[in-house]
Amino acid sequence: MSEKINITLKVWRQNRGEEGRFEVYQAQDIDTDASFLEMMDIVNEGLTLAGKEPIAFEHDCREGICGCCGALVNGKTHGSHEQTTLCQLHMRKFKNNEQIVVEPFRAHAFTVIKDLIVDRSGLDAIIREGGYVSVKTGSAPEASTTPIKKELAEAAMDAAECIGCGACVAACPNGAAMLFTAAKVSQYALLPQGHPERTQRVKNMVAKMDELGFGNCSNEYECAVACPKGIDVKNIARLNREFIKASLVK
Amino acid sequence: MNVKQTLLSSIGQKLLLATSGLVMFLLFLIPHMGGNILFLFGPDIFNSYAAHLHQLVPIVIGIEVLMIVSITVHMVMAVRVTLANRTAHDKRFTQKSSQERSLAAKLMPVSGGMIFIFIVKHLLDFTLGVAKDQIALNGHMVNDVYGMVLAKFQQPDQMVFYVLFMVAVGFHLSHALQSSLQTYGLYVPREGSKIKLASTLVAIGMAGTFAIIPIVAFIR
Known part of the structure; x- marks a missing residue:
């Protein structure tokens, strides 16, 4: 009642x-x-x-x-x-x-526009650096054309759950956008469609994240506690791996 | 991204922090702890260890150079990352940390600063420009390092200082070890992580072992 x-x-x-x-x-x-x-x-x-x-x-x-x-x-x-x-x-x-x-959600990269509304366009700017697959794929292909392991498909879907609300940035003691960027990098890194551009994607997205004044990750996991979609820090580990791999490739 | 841009990116800086920290942990802290434990076995064994260490001068100098490089990289990156994070955070009036955020993680810059102060004092106490008494050992004259350590820690203020600063080492390590693995891309889960537990146990074990020396010396 x-x-x-x-x-x-x-x-x-x-x-x-x-x-x-x-x-x-x-x-x-x-x-x-x-x-x-x-x-x-x-x-x-x-x-x-x-x-x-x-x-x-x-x-x-x-x-x-x-x-x-x-x-x-x-x-x-x-x-x-x-x-x-x-x-x-x-x-x-x-x-x-x-x-x-x-x-309001506060971070250096989120300026207050009015009252509780903050400018989260920084997250969109990170997406513009590679949060997509840049080829025309036409209409949806037959589902079994590209077999994908169930675990990978599920992990990619988990990462893709991110709604870009910015809670991770606002909860992070360093105002970092690592969980957001990690989710976006992960959803493509896990699927074959994302592989051709994975090296450039992670480098560009991290560079943009840094340029916009988001902080550094200190692995305190406040972001994962705050995430309304339950995005896990497993994605941050994956982002770090993707970044290391991309740095070692010419 | 060229090499410089990669290393000075947010993840690159964290990787440098993790690597320099792990180098110090593996090549310096662990062997140093092994040597210190010998203090507990009395003057002959400890002085003999110190004398043997002197014979390994080329290796010791090699490690010392590596240490100076690691400390420099670690401190420069720590200061850069901490300052950048202070700016990026922005003032939040009402924010409450969750239980996820450990005290050790919160205090990383403080415990790091304390460790630096400790290293300087430690070098001044036992290494740089310290005249050592000679003592006979198996027919040779060697530095009485045991006597020097014993004399130092007979002073209560010195003993307390060393023990207190070992708490800082413990705090620093407990977050540093697991955090460095996550930075390398090895998934350290949020809940029920064995890596987190191991990190805490190693930190407590190491800080405890280091802290035992001044306490034992004070009692002896």
């Missing part, structure tokens, strides 16, 4: 180029079946009716698959309930009269 709870919301407010600050709002009579974003919608309706600027936050599918939403909730990315995006976090996880602190 759902119930109604009251929440004190302490949210980061900031306009681009200005200093940010936390502001406190009351969220009254929130249904515990509401999602976190629906609670934010209710608060925003109240703010709009009161003639105030609503809290800006990014969202799209609200089904946990698009990678748009995300914030530090009580100090944890996506509120850090195992493998849950912010849109899939529900208010039943909170207590009546609890204070919830919401801060």
